[in-house]
Amino acid sequence: MGAFSEKLRGSVVGVVGVCVFVGFAVVLGVAAFWGLGSNTPLIFPICASLFLAVVTPMTVIAVRHQVRLSRIKLIDIFAKTFGLSTRPLLPLDGAAAPDLTDPKTNVSFEFVKGKYYVDLDLKGGEEPKLEDLPRFPMMLHADWMLLLCALPFMGFSAFGVFILFAPAAAILTPGGSINAWLWPSMLALGGLPSATIANAAGAAAQHLNVLTVASVAFAGAYFYCLRLLLRAVASFDLSPVTFLRAFAHMVMATTLAVVIYRVFPSAEGVTATAREFYQALSGGTVDAATAVPDAAGGVKSFWLILSFALGFVPEAAIQYALQKAGFRFKARYDEVETHARTIPVTILDGVDSPTAFRLEESNVFEVQNLATLNPIMLHIESPFGIYQTIDWVAQAQLCTVVGPERFLHLKMLNIRTIFDLERATLSEFGVDELKNAVGVILAEDCARDQACRKAFGLPSPAASTAWPANAVAHHVRIMVDDLHVHRLRQIWLLIARQLGEEHDHLKDTAPPPPRAPT
Structure with a gap:
């Protein structure tokens, strides 16, 4: 009865807290509407700002909670299927620490549990129950901490969305509802000649141009952040730091x-790449003489494209500004990137373009990311089965x-996986x-190696058609002596044990220990 009362009290507190927060946001929206003169055209900007800046982050937090519940259920099913324990690995409230040598304890599975159990209000060392x-x-402290750290994001988003959708006439009209409090700032007009600032028409035009660039850049940045939040929810990496x-x-x-934009209002400061991009989109050329804004002109289409791109990829804006400012930092050794290209996951069996797109939600963008991934984690966080994820890894x-x-x-x-390579070269049942x-394949000189040696002036290897058997075994033993391979082998042996004694030959995956030197 006590546990039920505590859950009921937590539910009431959660619902009341959400209602109070949403009501406070609505009150702010109504106050803003009245304070700006109760103009009907402002209803949509205010509603859009409340929806995109308040409702959307709260929805993301709610989705995160639902993702946790569904994946904890999958964790429970996985634990029951393979005889593992869902008890927290670390002792709580003085409980005895679990034995790591217990067959019910798997290190890879413990990492998965820790990710979804770490911020739950668990008490004691008992296994958590779904009904609890x-x-x-x-209803958790972690959710309220997320909402608290999301307040700066909500406030800036609300202001940016409002300016983005506000009627231009309300901003331009002197004494209007928005123009009355949105005065030109030092960021917008600072540094201009005094005569230009004193000219009301020129100052208003410059102010509107700056607001346009800022609004479009904000739109790009908001969509980037929205993608960041959705990806963090999909991989359950959403934290207060994310907001x-x-x-x-x-x-x-x-x-x-x-x-x-203030430094280069025309196309004079545009790099050749950006200029070509603009020409490809517009089908024309950038005329610096006609690109300079004045009292009668506005922001050119080039800046509408560039400002959105700078908002979506701010690193490009930083590099561009530092480059034009003449700063020089430690140069990148870009020559190596040509010979260190990433390998797409579509090279693997069973991974097509839609599957690769789905794997990106788990932060898998190339083969190396997948090679170091916990297959149990990928199984819990994606619709793919455990056997499929093990095969991909x-x-x-x-x-x-x-x-x-x-x-x-x-x-x-027919050597598809790292374990196939082990059995082919290190197993006692292997054939010469x-x-x-x-050995012939491992010793072959591929085109990528040749290009790399040529670029860096490295000598060509001695001509050889194959390696001797002992060299092949030693080379493969070095390849498989990796923590990620050992973790995958542990999961492989766990499943092989559950399949039954008739499949004991699958357990022959560990390489034999190296011989002592004589």
Whole structure:
């Protein structure tokens, strides 16, 4: 009865807290509407700012809670299927720490549990029960901390969305509802000649141009932050720092766009790449003589494109501003990037373009990301089965250590995963013919290696058709002596144990220990 009363009290507090917060936001919107003269055209900007700046972040927090519940259920199903324990690994309230040698304890599974259990209000060392978890959002301290740290993001977003959708006439008209309090700032007019500032028409035109650039840059930054929040929810990485980072991103991107526009209001300061991009979009050329804004002209279409891009990718704005300012920092060694290209995950069996797009939600953008991923985590956070994720990670590990060319060549021998390579070269049941064939592939000189040696002036290797059997075994042993491979092997053995004794041969994945020197 006590537990039920506590849950009921938590539910009431959560619902009341959300209602109070939403009501306060609505009151602010109504107060803003009255304070700006109760003009009907302002209803849509105010509603849009409340929806995009308040409702959207709260929806993201609510979705995060639902994602936690659904994935904890998957964790419980996985634990029951493979005989694992859902008890927290770290002792709580003086409870005895679990034995790491217990078959019910798996290190990879403990990382998954810790990610979803760490901020739950668990008491004691007992296994958490699904019925004890809060069913509604805003019933945990973690949710309220997210909402508290989202306040700066909400405030700046509300102001930016309002200016973005506010009627231009209300901003331009002297003494209007918005123009009365939105005075030109030092950021907008600072540094201009006194005569220009004294000219009401010229100052108003310059102010409107700066507001336009800032609004479009804010739109790009907001969409970037929205994508950031959705990706963080999908991978359950949403934290208070995420909202603070999004707030800092919008402020920095908007300010930088305005600064660059103030420095280069025409196309004179545009790089050749940006100029070509503009020409490709407009089908014309950038005329610097006609691109300068004045009292009769506005922001040219080039800046509408560039300001949105600078808001969406603020790093480009920083590099652009530093470059034009003449600052020189430690140069990047860009020559190596040509020979260190990323390998797409579509090279793996079973991964097509839609699947690769879905894997990006788990922060998997290339083969190396997948090779180091916890397959249990990927199974819990995606619709893919545990056997499928294990197969993908095993393929990715083989592709990472041998390279894409040799990986495709090894597949011709039906060696698809890192464990296939182990059994082909390190197993006591291996045959010399297969080892020799693997040695030929590992020793082959692919086009990527040749280009890399030529670019950096490295000598060519000695001509050899294959490695000897002991060299092949030693080389493969170095490849598989990796923490990520050992973790995957532990999960492999866990599943092999559950499949039954008739599948004991699957447990022969660990390489034999190296021989002692004689």
